[in-house]
Amino acid sequence: MGILVVQTYVVKPEKQEEYKAFLQRWLQFMKENPKEVEEIKSTKMFTQTIGGVFGGIVEMLEFNSLSDIDKYMQKAFKNKEHMKLDKEQELFTVPGTRSISIWSPLEL
Numbered sequence: 001m002g003i004l005v006v007q008t009y010v011v012k013p014e015k016q017e018e019y020k021a022f023l024q025r026w027l028q029f030m031k032e033n034p035k036e037v038e039e040i041k042s043t044k045m046f047t048q049t050i051g052g053v054f055g056g057i058v059e060m061l062e063f064n065s066l067s068d069i070d071k072y073m074q075k076a077f078k079n080k081e082h083m084k085l086d087k088e089q090e091l092f093t094v095p096g097t098r099s100i101s102i103w104s105p106l107e108l
Contacts, residue, residue, distance in 0.1 A: 010097040019092040039068040
């Protein structure tokens with residue numbers, strides 16, 4: 001298992017449908033720009049659903065190493081389309097709910 005960048009946040013209730021459309025655009029960006037995301041080994045998303053309404057989101061991006069995370073971030077900051085998508089994501093998020101952490105496997 002590689003190193004995980006884990007991001008959590010809450011989507012505004014009134015923005016849930018727009019957020020789903022945003023995710024489709026993000027996936028399309030990844031598909032159309034493989035060089036921009038080549039360091040990402042895998043990606044997973046989870047949502048907490050209560051009464052058919054989702055809100056809490058957990059995103060996990062897997063990388064082989066910390067240097068791969070750095071390479072990915074350097075490219076992201078230079079790519080206008082990528083940065084536009086990052087800014088747009090903020091429109092859907094409840095302020096103060098975003099958390100980003102890096103998890104690495106525990107070697108026993």
